Amino acid sequence: MSRPGILIVAASVWIGVGLVADTAHGGEDPRTAETFLTALREKGMYDLASEYIERLRSDPGLGQPLKGLLDYHEGRALIDEASHSVDLARRRELLDRAAGRLSMFVKDRPEDQATLEALIEIARSLFERGHLARLVGEDSTDADRKKSKLDEARDMFGQAADAYGHAAERLAEAHKKLAGFMERGDPRIAERDRRRDNMLDARLKQGLAMYEKAQTFPAESKERADLLNYALARFDEVNKDYRQSMAGFMAQTFQGKCYEEQGKIGEAIGLYKTILDQPDPRLRDIKRTVHYFYIVALTKRQQFPLAADEAVKWLQTYDRREERRSMDGVGVYYELARSLDAQINKDTPKADREAATKKIVEALSQVVRMPTPFKNDAVAMLKKYKPGSAIEPKELARLSFDEAVLQADEAMGSREWARAVALLRTAVAKAGPRQADKIDLSRFHLAYALYMDKKFPEAEVAAGWLARNKSRSELAPPASALASQAILDQYNNPRELDRPGDLDRYIDLAKYTVATWPTREEADEARMLLGQIHQGRGEFDQAAADFASVPERSPRRLEAQTRLGGAHWAKSRSLARAGDDKKPESDAEAAEAVTILKKALDDRKAAGAPVDDAGYLGNAADLGSALTESDKPDEAIKTLRPIVDAQKTKTGPAFGRLMESYLLAQVGAGQVEAAIASMRAVEASGDGVNRTQLYYRFGRLLETELERLAKANQPLKVTQLKDAYRKALTSLAESKSGQTFETLRWAAEGLLSIDAGADAETILRRVIADAQADPNFLKEKGGPERLLRAKVKLATALRVQKKFDQAASQIDELMADETFKRYADPQFEKGELLDAQAEAGQGSWAAAAAHWQDLAQRLGRVRPKPESYFEAWYRAAIALSKQKQNPKARQTLTAVMRLNPTVGTPEMKEKYESLLAKLK
Numbered sequence: 001m002s003r004p005g006i007l008i009v010a011a012s013v014w015i016g017v018g019l020v021a022d023t024a025h026g027g028e029d030p031r032t033a034e035t036f037l038t039a040l041r042e043k044g045m046y047d048l049a050s051e052y053i054e055r056l057r058s059d060p061g062l063g064q065p066l067k068g069l070l071d072y073h074e075g076r077a078l079i080d081e082a083s084h085s086v087d088l089a090r091r092r093e094l095l096d097r098a099a100g101r102l103s104m105f106v107k108d109r110p111e112d113q114a115t116l117e118a119l120i121e122i123a124r125s126l127f128e129r130g131h132l133a134r135l136v137g138e139d140s141t142d143a144d145r146k147k148s149k150l151d152e153a154r155d156m157f158g159q160a161a162d163a164y165g166h167a168a169e170r171l172a173e174a175h176k177k178l179a180g181f182m183e184r185g186d187p188r189i190a191e192r193d194r195r196r197d198n199m200l201d202a203r204l205k206q207g208l209a210m211y212e213k214a215q216t217f218p219a220e221s222k223e224r225a226d227l228l229n230y231a232l233a234r235f236d237e238v239n240k241d242y243r244q245s246m247a248g249f250m251a252q253t254f255q256g257k258c259y260e261e262q263g264k265i266g267e268a269i270g271l272y273k274t275i276l277d278q279p280d281p282r283l284r285d286i287k288r289t290v291h292y293f294y295i296v297a298l299t300k301r302q303q304f305p306l307a308a309d310e311a312v313k314w315l316q317t318y319d320r321r322e323e324r325r326s327m328d329g330v331g332v333y334y335e336l337a338r339s340l341d342a343q344i345n346k347d348t349p350k351a352d353r354e355a356a357t358k359k360i361v362e363a364l365s366q367v368v369r370m371p372t373p374f375k376n377d378a379v380a381m382l383k384k385y386k387p388g389s390a391i392e393p394k395e396l397a398r399l400s401f402d403e404a405v406l407q408a409d410e411a412m413g414s415r416e417w418a419r420a421v422a423l424l425r426t427a428v429a430k431a432g433p434r435q436a437d438k439i440d441l442s443r444f445h446l447a448y449a450l451y452m453d454k455k456f457p458e459a460e461v462a463a464g465w466l467a468r469n470k471s472r473s474e475l476a477p478p479a480s481a482l483a484s485q486a487i488l489d490q491y492n493n494p495r496e497l498d499r500p501g502d503l504d505r506y507i508d509l510a511k512y513t514v515a516t517w518p519t520r521e522e523a524d525e526a527r528m529l530l531g532q533i534h535q536g537r538g539e540f541d542q543a544a545a546d547f548a549s550v551p552e553r554s555p556r557r558l559e560a561q562t563r564l565g566g567a568h569w570a571k572s573r574s575l576a577r578a579g580d581d582k583k584p585e586s587d588a589e590a591a592e593a594v595t596i597l598k599k600a601l602d603d604r605k606a607a608g609a610p611v612d613d614a615g616y617l618g619n620a621a622d623l624g625s626a627l628t629e630s631d632k633p634d635e636a637i638k639t640l641r642p643i644v645d646a647q648k649t650k651t652g653p654a655f656g657r658l659m660e661s662y663l664l665a666q667v668g669a670g671q672v673e674a675a676i677a678s679m680r681a682v683e684a685s686g687d688g689v690n691r692t693q694l695y696y697r698f699g700r701l702l703e704t705e706l707e708r709l710a711k712a713n714q715p716l717k718v719t720q721l722k723d724a725y726r727k728a729l730t731s732l733a734e735s736k737s738g739q740t741f742e743t744l745r746w747a748a749e750g751l752l753s754i755d756a757g758a759d760a761e762t763i764l765r766r767v768i769a770d771a772q773a774d775p776n777f778l779k780e781k782g783g784p785e786r787l788l789r790a791k792v793k794l795a796t797a798l799r800v801q802k803k804f805d806q807a808a809s810q811i812d813e814l815m816a817d818e819t820f821k822r823y824a825d826p827q828f829e830k831g832e833l834l835d836a837q838a839e840a841g842q843g844s845w846a847a848a849a850a851h852w853q854d855l856a857q858r859l860g861r862v863r864p865k866p867e868s869y870f871e872a873w874y875r876a877a878i879a880l881s882k883q884k885q886n887p888k889a890r891q892t893l894t895a896v897m898r899l900n901p902t903v904g905t906p907e908m909k910e911k912y913e914s915l916l917a918k919l920k
Helices: 006-022 030-042 047-059 066-084 088-106 114-137 144-177 190-213 221-239 246-261 263-277 279-298 302-316 328-342 350-367 377-387 391-397 401-413 417-430 439-452 456-469 476-491 499-516 520-534 539-547 557-577 580-605 614-629 633-645 655-666 672-683 691-711 715-734 742-755 756-775 783-800 802-818 825-839 845-859 865-882 886-899 904-919
Strands: none
Touching: 030 047, 030 066, 047 066, 047 865, 066 088, 066 114, 088 114, 114 190, 114 377, 144 190, 144 263, 144 756, 190 246, 221 246, 246 263, 246 279, 263 279, 263 417, 279 328, 302 328, 328 350, 328 377, 350 377, 350 401, 391 417, 401 417, 401 439, 417 439, 417 633, 439 456, 439 476, 456 476, 476 520, 499 520, 520 539, 539 557, 539 802, 557 580, 557 614, 580 614, 614 633, 614 655, 633 655, 655 672, 655 691, 672 715, 691 715, 691 742, 715 742, 715 756, 742 756, 742 783, 756 783, 783 802, 783 825, 802 825, 825 845, 825 865, 845 865, 865 886, 865 904, 886 904
16 A cells, blocks of 8 residues: 655656756657656656656647657556556556556557557556456455456456467567568668567567466466466467577576476476576576576475575675565565575574574565565465564664664564554654654554554544645555545444444545545545445435546546446435336436446446456446336346356356346346346356355345236236246255355245245245254344244245145144244234135134134234234134124224224225225
């Protein structure tokens, strides 16, 4: 989240590019502006590069071609910054913004050198997304999230390889157009060489993408072996054609890496040594990577002393800060620690062990600070050699500011949050005038460590202070975001007592963020969450204003537009519930929602959103649901079908939302079999989908649709839908994982509602058996009542099948049980059973009437009278009428109505009046 050293870096940029900077101010000179911009990016001054691009955008005197290249330059700068960011959330934001800028750049642009290079950058953004997903997965402790991120990484690397291949083909075609002899000095030579170099770069990186994709599969898998062979073939092609070029040497480097992965360590080391022996100083960066690979190969050969020596040599050779903080550098530190660890055994002398331990801790302290695939292993090894412990006050008192900060960095890297908090508090307390440029960073890290230690109130205070009192600091906006997240985590804490207060504090801070830094990404995040809060409170117009205020060029713009459509849709549903008088307003809001959601989906397509992007799928799902509920299910199906068909990975919440919307449309269009087929396709898609929840939601949708059709008096459609409903409910029960007591009981009750007693009985017996086998079930709040309801419904299922004796035994058992006898539910089911027996000629209506009368009299003692009291008298009257005792039945109903004119509810009163009319 933080970006250490930004103030020092920003101050030094003018030293390196000062001469260019002097010529690139106000009324920018395009001859020097692009050079200056490139210098900023290459020196890692990404914030300054972004600010400079915005200044160029607003310069009315800046003309073409530079004006038209700004999106390209910004996209490149964003990817460069993302590749160097240690904050993974920040990295994702940067890559999202880069994809948007580059997609806008290539859209509708004639093909030229810049367009072709932009294709490579688009491929690079996909490649970096793959790395990001892999790192997030490596850092996660949740198995499902880890698998999901690994799948995402695999997909991103595959897309990157395809994109690099496409770019290489286009560049090869462009290069051929400049083939043939050219006189020395011909300006086209430089352009031809540039196209060739870009083509080689794309071909090489296509192989790298496939190599990285191979790393996402298990070591011994066929998929990994096939991908390594594919990558090796790409590297061979580049090496054979351009052996002595930079691309050729890089191809040889990764040829060696593929051999190493295939277990051909000798061949790999041979290639590595060949490159390391090259004297050309231009190969320094390539040799840096090769030397690291050589160390890894030695470790795999278990040549640990030599590996450790080579690691020390690497650190002596590549001693620049950026080199040691690179992926290669962090990897060398890790291999050094591994090699030293492997040499320690029970016979190692104490002095040697202590010396090695010190070196291991020093090396791993560098590794744990960076997000890398081996960070988790490094953290585990560091804890082995430096177990976490509380830091003594005396030790803190002896530390200087710089010492406290250094130790805090190490503690944060190894996730010792409590220790980091103590050290950072010491640093803040000891900071003096000389540390004025560092104190804010220490305060920010303190807030972050408090947050990670789940001290949310303290984190909110620390980050909030920095945001409000140091508003001009570069760290103030991210501090505001951190304080906001701390408030939200407090709000979501189940033990939280002041949830309204949490929301009020969040709203206040969000408004401050928007007002103070209106153009920052943190302000956009605040606008988004303000909109969600206002929408949740039913303040739909304010929510719409919040979402609409997200600027056009914001990376959150498309998400904001989708949510804007959702706000209009939510308002339309609220108006629809208010009655017919509000129908015109409701329809207008619904139409506006559909219009906005359609445009947002089109804009996502135009921006090049992947077909499986979560935001794209969510947008499509929202649009499909809005169309279906606007009585346009056919249009919804037409919109969603190609998106559903394009999905390769049919897992995860985004796919689930898409399928829910698609199924809703199919149900609305009466395409019952198609909906069932869609559900079966999801079931056959493999692990990763919570099928039970999907069946549950599908069943809920069918249940709602059944109710709607019944009210609309469409018996034919009701009959058709009942069959689909039954299939959904039985599929839910048969699903192998994810069921709960509530979902299974709901499925059983749904089956009872369509008289599928046998299916309901099977499910209910299973539910009851599982609950009774769980010793904690009845101890849970509401546990006895939930079990009672299931047992009563089992009696209902038996009654529906005319298994009257078994149903009677079930009811008698409940009425004799001390836990359940005080409840009215078994009594009502006994009445239903007596009615059913009488109707079937296996019992008497007199017994049924007597039971209902007795139950009504007992319920009459309850104050206020429950609705069940009036229902019991109603059922008694029916039983009397079945005995041809209409006067007595009428007398019963009239007496109840005289004493209770409202008869509980309007619906109950209507039932009484309707029955009285029939009894005349």
